[in-house]
Structure formats: C-alpha cells, structure tokens
Amino acid sequence: xxxxxxxxxxxxxxxxxxxxxxxxxxxxxxxxxxxxxxxxxxxxxxxxxxxxxxxxxxxxxxxxxxxxxxxxxxxxxxxxxxxxxxxxxxxxxxxxxxxxxxxxxxxxxxxxxxxxxxxxxxxxxxxxxxxxxxxxxxxxxxxxxxxxxxxxxxxxxxxxxxxxxxxxxxxxxxxxxxxxxxxxxxxxxxxxxxxxxxxxxxxxxxxxxxxxxxxxxxxxxxxxxxxxxxxxxxxxxxxxxxxxxxxxxxxxxxxxxxxxxxxxxxx
Amino acid sequence: xxxxxxxxxxxxxxxxxxxxxxxxxxxxxxxxxxxxxxxxxxxxxxxxxxxxxxxxxxxxxxxxxxxxxxxxxxxxxxxxxxxxxxxxxxxxxxxxxxxxxxxxxxxxxxxxxxxxxxxxxxxxxxxxxxxxxxxxxxxxxxxxxxxxxxxxxxxxxxxxxxxxxxxxxxxxxxxxxxxxxxxxxxxxxxxxxxxxxxxxxxxxxxxxxxxxxxxxxxxxxxxxxxxxxxxxxxxxxxxxxxxxxxxxxxxxxxxxxxxxxxxxxxx
Numbered sequence: 358x359x360x361x362x363x364x365x366x367x368x369x370x371x372x373x374x375x376x377x378x379x380x381x382x383x384x385x386x387x388x389x390x391x392x393x394x395x396x397x398x399x400x401x402x403x404x405x406x407x408x409x410x411x412x413x414x415x416x417x418x419x420x421x422x423x424x425x426x427x428x429x430x431x432x433x434x435x436x437x438x439x440x441x442x443x444x445x446x447x448x449x450x451x452x453x454x455x456x457x458x459x460x461x462x463x464x465x466x467x468x469x470x471x472x473x474x475x476x477x478x479x480x481x482x483x484x485x486x487x488x489x490x491x492x493x494x495x496x497x498x499x500x501x502x503x504x505x506x507x508x509x510x511x512x513x514x515x516x517x518x519x520x521x522x523x524x525x526x527x528x529x530x531x532x533x534x535x536x537x538x539x540x541x542x543x544x545x546x547x548x549x550x551x552x553x554x555x556x557x558x559x560x561x562x563x564x565x566x567x568x569x570x571x572x573x574x575x576x577x578x579x580x581x582x583x584x585x586x587x588x589x590x591x592x593x594x595x596x597x598x599x600x601x602x603x604x605x606x607x608x609x610x611x612x613x614x615x616x617x618x619x620x621x622x623x624x
Numbered sequence: 625x626x627x628x629x630x631x632x633x634x635x636x637x638x639x640x641x642x643x644x645x646x647x648x649x650x651x652x653x654x655x656x657x658x659x660x661x662x663x664x665x666x667x668x669x670x671x672x673x674x675x676x677x678x679x680x681x682x683x684x685x686x687x688x689x690x691x692x693x694x695x696x697x698x699x700x701x702x703x704x705x706x707x708x709x710x711x712x713x714x715x716x717x718x719x720x721x722x723x724x725x726x727x728x729x730x731x732x733x734x735x736x737x738x739x740x741x742x743x744x745x746x747x748x749x750x751x752x753x754x755x756x757x758x759x760x761x762x763x764x765x766x767x768x769x770x771x772x773x774x775x776x777x778x779x780x781x782x783x784x785x786x787x788x789x790x791x792x793x794x795x796x797x798x799x800x801x802x803x804x805x806x807x808x809x810x811x812x813x814x815x816x817x818x819x820x821x822x823x824x825x826x827x828x829x830x831x832x833x834x835x836x837x838x839x840x841x842x843x844x845x846x847x848x849x850x851x852x853x854x855x856x857x858x859x860x861x862x863x864x865x866x867x868x869x870x871x872x873x874x875x876x877x878x879x880x881x882x883x884x885x886x887x888x889x890x891x
Binding site (some may be wrong): 370373374375376377378380384385388389390391406492512513514533543563565566567571584585586587588589590591602606608609610612613616621 | 637638640641642643644645647648652654655656658673682759780781800810830831832833834851852853854855856857858869875876877878879880883
C-alpha cells in the first residue's frame with residue numbers, strides 16, 4: 358500500500374477536554390479543520406476546509422477535477438507555504454479563469470463548491486473503460502478498509518477515499534470533506550501517472566452527483582461506498598456508464614448502475 | 625410540532641431499480657438532489673443542491689445566515705419559479721454584493737460554500753443568551769427525533785436539522801446537505817419571527833466550523849448532534865460561548881463547550 362492514514366500524526370488531531378454523560382472529564386482526540394487557499398499561477402481559486410495533510414495533492418487534484426489543469430506536462434511547480442496556508446500551482450501556459458470563477462460564483466452550490474456547469478459539460482465526452490470487480494474482492498476491500506487504523510477509528514467525524522485494485526487498497530486519504538479526500542486521490546493519480554482503467558474508488562461518503570462527476574473526471578469505472586445514493590448521482594452514473602455500488606456493509610450491498618462489471622460468486 | 629418531515633412526498637424521493645447482494649432486483653426509494661438558484665434582487669447569489677422542499681425558506685435562511693438579509697422589515701417579496709428552479713428574494717433597500725461575491729469566490733471552500741470572512745467577522749459581536757437544557761430533555765429529544773418518520777428512515781443519505789424547545793421538537797427539516805437543512809430552519813425562524821434565546825438546535829451532521837457559525841448567526845445558544853466534532857468547530861463554540869454537545873446517542877453524549885447551560889440529573 359502506497360499511502361495509508363496516519364492516525365498518530367500530531368498535526369491532524371488535537372486533544373480537547375470533554376465531559377461525558379457520566380460527568381467524567383477527559384481529553385479526546387478531535388480532527389483539525391483548517392483553511393487552505395489554492396492559487397493557480399497568480400489567481401486565487403478557492404479556500405478549502407481541510408485537515409491539512411497532503412496540501413499539494415489536494416491542490417493538484419482539485420484543479421484537475423475542476424478541469425483547470427488537464428495534464429502534468431503543463432505543470433511547472435507546486436509550492437506550499439505552511440505559514441500562509443497556501444498552495445500555488447504554476448503552469449507553463451498562461452491561465453485565466455476570471456470567467457470560469459465568475460461562473461463558479463454564480464453556479465456553485467453550498468453542497469457542491471465546484472464549477473458545476475463545466476464539469477457537467479465535460480461528462481458528455483467521458484467514456485469509462487471496461488473493467489471487472491469480483492464480489493469477493495469488494496467484500497475483502499470493505500473489510501480491510503474498515504479495520505485499518507485511521508483517523509476515523511481514532512477520532513471519527515472524517516471521511517475516507519481509497520483507490521483500490523482488485524482486493525488491494527492502494528492509497529487511502531482522509532479529510533473533513535469527502536470531496537477533499539477524493540481530490541487528494543486525484544492529485545496522487547496525476548502526480549504518479551497512474552492508469553485508472555482497472556481501479557475502483559471506495560468512499561465513506563454518500564454517492565451524490567458531485568462524487569460521481571469527480572470519479573468520472575478521474576476515469577475510474579467503479580465507485581463504491583458504505584453510504585447511500587442520491588437520485589442525481591445514480592442518473593449521472595448511468596449516463597457515464599459507471600458502476601455504482603452503495604450501502605456496502607459486511608457482505609451486503611446495493612448496485613444501481615453498471616451491473617456488467619460486477620462478477621457475482623453466487624449465480 | 626409545526627413542521628415535520630414528509631417521507632411520503634412523491635417529489636422528494638424516486639423509486640430506482642436496484643440489485644442487492646442476493647441478486648434480487650427491486651425498486652428502492654432514493655432521495656432527489658436538484659439545483660436551486662437563489663437571487664437577491666437582480667443578482668444571482670448561489671446555486672444550492674437541495675431535495676427541493678421549502679425553497680423560499682432555504683433562500684431566506686441562506687441569505688440571512690450569509691449576512692445578506694438582516695431583517696424582515698426590508699423584505700418585499702419572495703418568488704419561487706419551479707420550472708426555472710429559482711427563488712428571487714426582493715428587498716426594499718438596494719443590494720450590491722458584487723464585492724462580497726468576489727470575496728466568496730476567493731474564500732469559500734469546497735466544504736463551506738459561504739462568505740466565510742464576513743461570517744467570521746460577524747461572530748465578533750455575537751453574545752449568545754443564557755439558557756438551560758436538562759439532560760433528560762436532551763435524551764427525550766434524541767429519542768423523539770430518531771423515531772419520527774422521516775426521509776432518513778425511509779431512504780437514508782440525508783441530513784436533518786431540528787429546532788427544539790425543552791423536550792419538544794418544533795420544526796424538523798431534511799436536506800441532502802446538513803447546511804441546507806439548517807438554512808431552512810433559519811428561514812422559518814425569520815419568517816415566523818421566533819425568539820431563539822430559549823431554543824436548541826439538533827443536527828444529524830458533524831459539528832464543523834460552518835455549523836457553529838450558522839447556529840451563532842441564528843442566535844441559538846445550544847447546538848447538539850449525534851455526530852462528532854472538528855477542532856475548529858469547538859474553538860468557535862468556546863469563543864461565542866455556545867453549548868456544544870456531540871455524539872448524542874441513547875443516553876450517552878460528549879459536551880465540549882458551554883457546560884454552564886447543561887443541567888445534569890446525576891450529580
């Protein structure tokens with residue numbers, strides 16, 4: 358496994374004084390939530406609320422999933438300044454997203470925070486690859502992910518995004534927002550030039566339109582979650598031909614799109 | 625109870641074909657997720673992803689929680705157009721949030737979607753009222769809310785926000801994003817000119833910085849949740865003197881701020 362959660366990283370949780378129902382006081386670990394401002398060249402793009410690990414991957418993945426950074430060949434530098442809480446991504450070609458950002462202001466939702474119109478347009482040309490997932494691999498992934506030491510098990514109140522191949526978790530990111538965890542995954546894929554055609558993405562969060570759009574942008578054909586669906590998320594998965602599996606707990610699940618990639622053991 | 629969830633509302637869920645782990649196919653209810661664009665006079669402010677009920681309350685509450693609509697006296701009209709999926713809020717005084725919106729573009733996070741800088745500034749002057757919550761009322765609220773027929777019990781994948789007084793839930797809104805459900809609550813409070821000094825807000829979502837800021841904006845002194853905390857959420861609750869109770873399940877909970885409002889039965 359390339360990257361796994363580091364629940365002992367002292368920067369990611371803070372011990373805070375709590376009192377419980379028995380009237381007992383003690384210190385419990387609580388996840389951090391801090392702003393990170395992402396610049397593309399000299400333009401301020403967004404401030405994300407994040408736990409703060411992997412800021413460069415978050416910036417790269419966010420910009421890529423937004424369609425503002427299409428390929429690494431154009432990338433010149435990625436600079437992180439911890440004191441200023443900023444990441445500046447520099448490209449060789451000039452960028453100007455004044456108009457795009459204006460559109461974002463006008464169309465991004467509270468629940469979305471993305472240049473939604475553009476991302477919907479980009480979906481029109483998505484053709485997700487053929488791939489397979491064995492039911493037994495899916496159950497194994499779910500078991501491995503749930504049992505792996507993580508900030509979720511340590512402190513709760515956090516979402517995970519796990520890039521998988523077969524029954525193996527490859528990279529496991531966590532963040533306060535499920536979309537940040539997915540954007541970090543996109544950044545890792547971009548930085549390491551990983552092929553996504555045979556990968557599966559596991560998220561602990563709900564399968565909303567935004568999650569399906571990001572997964573499609575990343576070229577990943579299979580998306581699964583322990584949580585449930587929204588109807589628009591299902592619509593978009595069906596439209597892009599994505600395999601969408603939710604409510605995966607133990608050896609139970611629901612599949613609502615892309616049945617042809619799932620290989621069931623029990624015929 | 626003034627407003628409770630309507631899980632049988634045919635506009636809020638859609639039956640979609642699913643296959644489960646046993647290979648059986650059936651139709652399951654999935655919550656809708658649709659865009660709603662909010663205008664303030666002739667200015668487009670935001671597009672929220674919402675289940676779609678109470679669009680006017682969502683618009684009113686969102687604008688109020690953003691500091692763009694301070695009082696009802698200034699309100700002229702609220703028009704909802706279902707076909708265009710828009711709400712237009714009209715005020716007597718002229719509004720111009722070009723600069724504010726620019727700031728939003730620059731500072732709103734994926735996880736936030738709010739004019740964050742402004743809301744942080746507004747917190748400086750917040751003085752939350754004295755109030756009390758009995759432990760037994762808290763447990764009663766939790767039990768009533770969890771057992772009440774809701775979209776959550778019907779279809780899952782949705783958050784709830786419940787305005788309470790003593791052991792009584794008064795209004796219970798649901799939405800795909802926890803902040804939308806809270807904004808609808810703010811809209812209802814504004815529209816009905818409700819005093820919030822003796823109220824408690826229950827949310828099913830995590831107690832993040834954004835949730836604490838919105839609750840403070842609404843003048844509600846007590847915020848509780850079945851979910852966990854972020855460290856910044858706790859910081860802001862302590863700063864504004866808000867009572868913050870999380871991980872409320874059965875008769876268990878954790879309190880991390882504003883201990884003086886909680887009346888424990890077991891001394």
